[in-house]
Amino acid sequence: MTTSNTQGPQSSKTIGVLALQGAFIEHIQHLNRCIEQNSYNLKVIAVRTAEELNQCDALVIPGGESTSMSLIAQRTGMYQPLYEFVHNPSKAIWGTCAGLIYISKEVSNEKDLLKPLELLEVKVKRNAFGRQAQSFIKDCDFSSFAPGVHDFPAVFIRAPVIEEILDPKHVKPLYSLDNGLIVAAVQNENILATSFHPELAEDDIRFHDWFIKRFVIKQ
Numbered sequence: 001m002t003t004s005n006t007q008g009p010q011s012s013k014t015i016g017v018l019a020l021q022g023a024f025i026e027h028i029q030h031l032n033r034c035i036e037q038n039s040y041n042l043k044v045i046a047v048r049t050a051e052e053l054n055q056c057d058a059l060v061i062p063g064g065e066s067t068s069m070s071l072i073a074q075r076t077g078m079y080q081p082l083y084e085f086v087h088n089p090s091k092a093i094w095g096t097c098a099g100l101i102y103i104s105k106e107v108s109n110e111k112d113l114l115k116p117l118e119l120l121e122v123k124v125k126r127n128a129f130g131r132q133a134q135s136f137i138k139d140c141d142f143s144s145f146a147p148g149v150h151d152f153p154a155v156f157i158r159a160p161v162i163e164e165i166l167d168p169k170h171v172k173p174l175y176s177l178d179n180g181l182i183v184a185a186v187q188n189e190n191i192l193a194t195s196f197h198p199e200l201a202e203d204d205i206r207f208h209d210w211f212i213k214r215f216v217i218k219q
């Protein structure tokens, strides 16, 4: 998998993208474009093993199918290394769609065979908008929390929503749709969760660049 490592002022950090299942390639491509365009001193690697995970300062868990992701993690012996990694407060964690489900504490439906990482103090509902045919793209203004990220094409594919915030002291909603459904949240200063797929926004890397600045290099 391609990686980038360009020189820059801050110490070199590594962003891992969990590559067990789902849209991990698109995340790697978006992150590498951010690095190249901004000369960040960062590297991006695909993560399939504990050794690769141990190289990372941050981990993006992509969209896909959370049950499949969970089963593959268990069958490859990655559940425990992932559990310990994401629960380390020095690491930056971002779960998108299935990744949001996978890091959540509670799942309210379709939870057979799913063993989440129990990090994000929320209850999520899977497939909250219905089936594939109900998937949609919505132009969203995220500039209230991500400076400059307005008119962003947010892609929702069989997306989950956050039904309940279990620990309001540490989990803050970042964005709700017009119907009040929470589709983005942050926990403490190091955990981001989005129901939508910024990695599928063609040619728009602003959300990934905000993730890098806010959670990885902490500019």
Ligand SMILES: NC(=O)CC[C@H](N)C(=O)O
Pocket (backbone or CB within 6 Å): 062, 063, 064, 065, 066, 067, 096, 097, 098, 099, 101, 126, 127, 157, 158, 159, 160
């Ligand atoms: N685009 C996605 O990641 C879909 C998530 C999937 N519906 C799940 O429940 O895991």
